[in-house]
Amino acid sequence: MxxxxxxxxxxxxxxxxxxxxxxxxxxxxxxxxxxxxxxxxxIDPREVVEQADAYGPTLVLLQTPALSLTSLAPVLSGGSTVDVASLYLNGTSGAVGRLDGANWTGGPWTVTYQAGRSTVxxxxxxxxxxxxxxxxxxxxxxxxxxxxxxxxxxxxxxxxxxxxxxxxxxxxxxxxxxxxxxxx
Structure with missing residues (x-):
């Protein structure tokens, strides 16, 4: 847009x-x-798919502001997809954390999310x-x-x-x- x-x-x-x-x-x-x-x-909300590495408790998205997470899965086969309901998203900074406070393991990750603004x-x-x-x-x-x-x-x-x-x-x-x- x-x-x-x-x-x-x-x-x-x-x-x-x-x-x-x-x-x-x-x-x-x-x-x-x-x-x-x-x-x-x-500006306009759009789907973004990117590969991200996580270190410690935070995974950082590159396109901000982020509106919502759609999916998060390990790039390498054999890992399991993460339930996005178990994650915290700071849309302004693009920081993604686990609600249980645990560190990220098993990456890199393929993250699908919506980035953009609901209003300009x-x-x-x-x-x-x-x-x-x-x-x-x-x-x-x-x-x-x-x-x-x-x-x-x-x-x-x-x-x-x-x-x-x-x-x-x-x-x-x-x-x-x-x-x-x-x-x-």
Missing amino acids: ALLTLEQARAILTLGSDTQYDDELTVYITALTEVVEGLVGP PASMTVAARLLLQHWWRTRYGAARGNPGGGEDFDVNEPVPGFGYAIPNRVLQLLEPYRRPPVVA
Whole structure:
């Protein structure tokens, strides 16, 4: 699911019902959804199947937020599937623990779960709208008719790790939902 519809994008950019730019807008919508999900994790609920190792009492899922566990089975044959009702899921961190407090043994594990959000926070939607406006207004660089700059969408300082593609205001709106760093 995209963060914005084509109709919303046209309205945000004040294009009215003009469909002339629909192909380009569709690419922008797909790209901004990918960028936001790269920072905050999945938006639309989806099934994820991944292999995970567990050390001690915690198994950690890579895609957060996690909504629910579907199944958990050892990768190697001969082991038994774990009843997900006997597990605890911290959806925000992706930590999976055993309700009996025991350590995980017998892995690696194939974990199937639902990741995403049941509702999209308003600040994510606003961030998506601002990012669309920024990319749209800056797509032609200085040729856009304002070579002196001074627009509200100028990005004078590159954001570390993002260059000029993502304005600070977008990152600030997404900050409360940023995924924790993955440690290997």
